[in-house]
């Protein structure tokens with residue numbers, strides 16, 4: 001999908017998306033007012049953004065393995081750290097949204113597919129210091145940098161698994177507690193996304209939250225998002241354009257929300 005068609009889609013989303021005044025579901029209204037639209041600021045934001053700024057200035061080159069879809073900018077296998085920080089890490093707006101979601105739901109067991117340098121992981125870990133955060137990253141050198149970043153932020157509740165999701169996810173799930181919160185942020189293609197979703201679905205509970213990045217990034221991702229929303233297990237979905245949330249609450253009637261963020 002070209003940048004122009006994404007811009008066009010975003011414009012359509014922005015003019016047609018609902019605001020809190022149009023939401024009648026108490027669950028979604030609370031989510032919107034207490035988490036999504038909250039203007040909280042935390043010490044963690046300053047610490048993690050300082051780390052991001054130092055990564056954005058880091059011109060060192062590392063050799064990476066290219067995994068799946070996820071970058072429109074460079075397909076070589078040598079990258080500057082600053083490029084990775086610029087192109088892969090969630091922006092402060094979305095990383096801080098993840099923080100607020102994790103803070104609001106207080107999950108015990110969090111899984112992230114796609115660590116990169118660990119910016120989004122750090123936000124989630126700081127939002128729930130007692131939670132167990134597991135994150136999977138296929139590129140060995142990037143994962144090693146993420147480990148250093150977690151140390152520099154003094155974060156102790158993250159376990160990083162290095163390896164391909166296709167191999168590591170089933171292994172990790174074999175011994176996993178129920179997944180309370182999952183952030184899908186790697187290999188943005190239809191078939192792998194649906195496959196990771198199906199694997200995680202077996203480990204959801206009634207209150208699990210699954211967050212998908214880049215749901216309108218490509219035609220394939222839009223197809224995957226439609227299939228995910230329509231899955232019988234999903235009751236509520238929330239489309240914030242760059243990120244989509246799904247919920248499995250049996251007490252909620254099936255409804256799909258497109259909300260301005």
Ligand SMILES: C[S@@+](CC[C@H](N)C(=O)[O-])C[C@H]1O[C@@H](n2cnc3c(N)ncnc32)[C@H](O)[C@@H]1O
Pocket residue numbers: 065066067068069070088089090113114115116117118119120121136137138139142163164165166185186187
């Ligand atoms: C968009 S980045 C993650 C950004 C990170 N969540 C953040 O916001 O700070 C996606 C990462 O997923 C990794 N990845 C993509 N496909 C993968 C796969 N099949 N197995 C393992 N890692 C993969 C890439 O190496 C990349 O580092």
